Amino acid sequence: MSRKVLILNGPNLNLLGTREVEIYGRDSLSDIEKSCRSHAKGLGIEVDFRQTNSESELVTWIQDARGTAAAIIINAGAYSHTSIAILDALKALDVPVVEVHLSNIFQRESFRAESYVSRAAKGLIAGFGAQGYRLALDAISQLIGTGAKT
Numbered sequence: 001m002s003r004k005v006l007i008l009n010g011p012n013l014n015l016l017g018t019r020e021v022e023i024y025g026r027d028s029l030s031d032i033e034k035s036c037r038s039h040a041k042g043l044g045i046e047v048d049f050r051q052t053n054s055e056s057e058l059v060t061w062i063q064d065a066r067g068t069a070a071a072i073i074i075n076a077g078a079y080s081h082t083s084i085a086i087l088d089a090l091k092a093l094d095v096p097v098v099e100v101h102l103s104n105i106f107q108r109e110s111f112r113a114e115s116y117v118s119r120a121a122k123g124l125i126a127g128f129g130a131q132g133y134r135l136a137l138d139a140i141s142q143l144i145g146t147g148a149k150t
């Protein structure tokens, strides 16, 4: 079975390290990508790491993952709270989805407590900053190791 994991990042996550650092931390997205790659290597997982500010591009990437990725880790940023299109694309997948947020979305403004992505996700990791991505890789490694699905 393929152990390729698609890690998708949504809008404004390209600004990590300079954007609201008291909430999101000082790691840049490229720091997070590097740490994901090295952690994934130890787990025997191949990583395809991407970021876009475009909702339609995220939908297309999720569609393209059908039949090519063993799992998806997604931090859809603000689209988590608004995008039924991303939810529908995720629901069309038959591989596990793990949702990541750097911040604890439940401790913030009430509009962040609702996530459409969560409805399609096996689980959610929020509030651990950049470490959340590594925790998501650990979860995925277990899930694809046992052949579990969403």
Ligand code: DQA
Binding pocket: 011, 012, 013, 075, 076, 077, 078, 079, 080, 100, 101, 102, 103, 104, 105, 112
């Ligand atoms: C975020 C939380 C979202 O509410 C916000 O819009 C983001 C980042 C996080 O990682 O904590 O852009 O997804």
